[in-house]
Amino acid sequence: MNKELLVDGDTCYRLAEQKAARYFASLDEHVKGNTYLPALTEYLGAWKRNHVRRQPWLSFLPRGKGKSDTGDYHRHIQWLKHTGKLDDYLDRSISYIYMRDLGQAIDSPETQAKIQRTAAGIKQRLIRSSATNKGEPPEFISLAGLYRWAQKEGVETAAIWVIGKLKAVSDHIPEGMNAEHAQRKLIKIIVGVVLHAIEEMGDERSPAERARRLDEAIRLGYSYGLTYPFIDDLLDAQVLTEQEKARYSRIIRTALLTGSVPDPGEWAGTNKAMIQFVHAELQEAFEYIKRHQRPETQQLFFEQAYVFFHSQELDRAKHLSHAQYTNEELYIPIILKSASSRLIARSVIGAPLDEDFENRTFYYGIYNQLADDFADLFDDMEAGAVTPYTYYLTYRHQRSDLINPFELYWTVIFHLIQHVYHNDAKTREVILNRAINGLKRCKARIGTEKYNRMMEILASGNPGFDRLLRQMAAKAEDVDFFDKLLRDQLILMLKNEHKFKEEFVDTVETAREQINNALQIAKPDGIPPMKETLIDAANYSLVGDGKRLRPILSWVMGVQEYGLRAQAIMSLLRSLEYMHTASLIFDDLPSQDNASTRRGRRALHLVHNSATAELTGLFLIQKAVQEQASLDQFDAGTVLALMQYSARTAEDLCAGQAMDLNAKGKALTLEQLNAICFYKTGKAFEAALVMPAILAQVDEREIANLKTFAYHAGIAFQIKDDLLDLEGDARLLGKPVGKDAENNTSTFVTVLGQEGALKQMWEHYCLAMETLKEMPRQNVFLKHLLNYMINRDR
Known part of the structure; x- marks a missing residue:
């Protein structure tokens, strides 16, 4: 490598790895000693009293008020409003976003005031949208809704730019990759970066300065988010050959270490045009991020980006056929990649260092990763992917030393409640709501039979705790979240868009053929x-x-x-x-x-x-x-x-x-x-x-x-x-x-x-x-x- 190194990759990864190892060691100690169970059982028991109703009471509920189909966006919002549950629903949803996406502690009066203001604003838009949209996708995720928001904020140019970019990415997602998944993740990252920018600005900025910062955040969000479809997903997919993957990874690594994107050189074969587009787009994104980094934050950004990429590479190199991975090899890269991905969303906008945010985000990341891997267990098994869950299911009978990832998941929850958020009552409520909602969504998605089979394998060995989890997954109410509703709607909209686009083309061709034959x-x-x-x-x-x-x-x-x-x-x-x-x-x-x-x-x-x-x-x-x-x-x-x-x-x-x-x-x-x-x-x-x-x-x-x-x-x-x-x-x-x-x-x-x-x-x-x-x-x-x-x- 001839170019001068901007980042000492070995050193920054080793330091991050040491911090992750200390975190994992503390989690491992709780799992092995079952020390998380008494407190967590107590928390869940208290939580259960507010979320699991006795069955006879359901018979006294008026018809249509007991349950709502969350698959119907507008009907669900109207049901929440009708039953008086909308305020609590939005409060826990916005609180969760402040915790997960913005890395905030929600027990401060200032943060609580922000949550209430945000929830009130969203409530007004939801009620208005549900009354006028007539079953259409919510305005939050429509192009017209995006442009109207951009007009209000004075960032129409950035909105037009990013709409064009998203279309170009969609058009260049190769076969063998999930275009809807790629678009959803990219949109999610853009929104996350914009949220960080809004939080960082506060309310004191002039309209012109606010517009400038939002414009920049939209472009930075896209530039960072582009790494998901065109680095992470592309290297995971079976689109490139093994030789192409190795060559492509070297290009990315060199860019992160030197701060300069190398030329891809000659690229032969069927992937040439795709690689040329991807390289050009990533280079443009990389240069944009670099230009907008402040000198005092640039080093932090590149170090976090390198840790993120390297931990993904270590995870990606694993094979399910290898029977000797240690628990540390399985979990430490996950801790690092899940934390780094969220840390970058803040550092990409050049925000100053905030140690409290850094620590909360570092400890929080693995919670979401383990939840996602739990939900995707059967898909990952079918694909032969290595996750803590697939590896445990494959080798649990041969390896008594392997940690049960479901136990570790609940240990992380205990650690967050007890040690990161200091047992704050509202934080505890939101985290447990989210955890039980994850169980319910997984059960609904894969079916009761598969879910019960999975839970039998992953049971903690404590009958009382396992029974409590099953009962809550079956009976708990009021645990759904607005971001999940929007996620489901966005996925549905993207799938429908693809289907309707095909139908549109078919309709046009059918009509054109009939018309051409008659002209x-x-x-x-x-x-x-x-x-x-x-x-x-x-x-x-x-x-x-x-x-x-x-x-x-x-x-x-x-x-x-x-x-x-x-x-x-x-x-x-x-x-x-x-x-x-x-x-x-x-x-x-x-x-x-x-x-x-x-x-x-x-x-x-x-x-x-x-x-x-x-x-x-x-x-x-x-x-x-x-x-x-x-x-x-x-x-x-x-x-x-x-x-x-x-x-x-x-x-x-x-x-x-x-x-x-x-x-x-x-x-x-x-x-x-x-x-x-x-x-x-x-x-x-x-x-x-x-x-x-x-x-x-x-x-x-x-x-x-x-x-x-x-x-x-x-x-x-x-x-x-x-x-x-x-x-x-x-x-x-x-x-x-x-x-x-x-x-x-x-x-x-x-x-x-x-x-x-x-x-x-x-x-x-x-x-x-x-x-x-x-x-x-x-x-x-x-x-x-x-x-x-x-x-x-x-």
């Missing part, structure tokens, strides 16, 4: 040659690689939302694409935008001439009118209303194009841009939504909502188009980039700048999403369409 205009026998030319020109324009967004949207609204038959509305779909294609032909003319390519092919006026292109556009408009008049399976009055609406929309589209042409070379205001966009783009989206609604004879209120949604979605779509013209890939777009600048056209980018245009796009995204909440139908397709509009690359 071609036939040439009847005996028509004049020039009409054949017009039909050929029209078909040339129709055959291009179009997105077909408008007819696809009408197909989905008509068939899936309103129950109309696909064949019955095919004439409507053709009319929409004929009108849209005609508008593109006119748009490309030398007298207008003078475009050379369209839909990945030469523009029509270059294949033929401008006169033919103009006539072809008019021909397609008349074909569209003819198709609408052919909707003979609907009431004549309804079809007439549709044609009248279509004609008014065509007038507005012409006006929008005229406004756009008149604006060339002129400096426009945002209001003028919005007007042009509404008439030129938004009205086309509106027509695609409203015309099937007219055929389905829905009420005027729903049509008004559809129009509002289309207005905001149309503007968001146009802003994305303007951004793609600035930074897109011409091969993907199917048309040249930079045409707006070449034509001296005012766009959202030229008027607002790139950052301002992004903010406007997200504002209209939020307004469109908020409009969807007011609709009587929960249209999942429209949500994914909106997400597609702002995330597309073409």
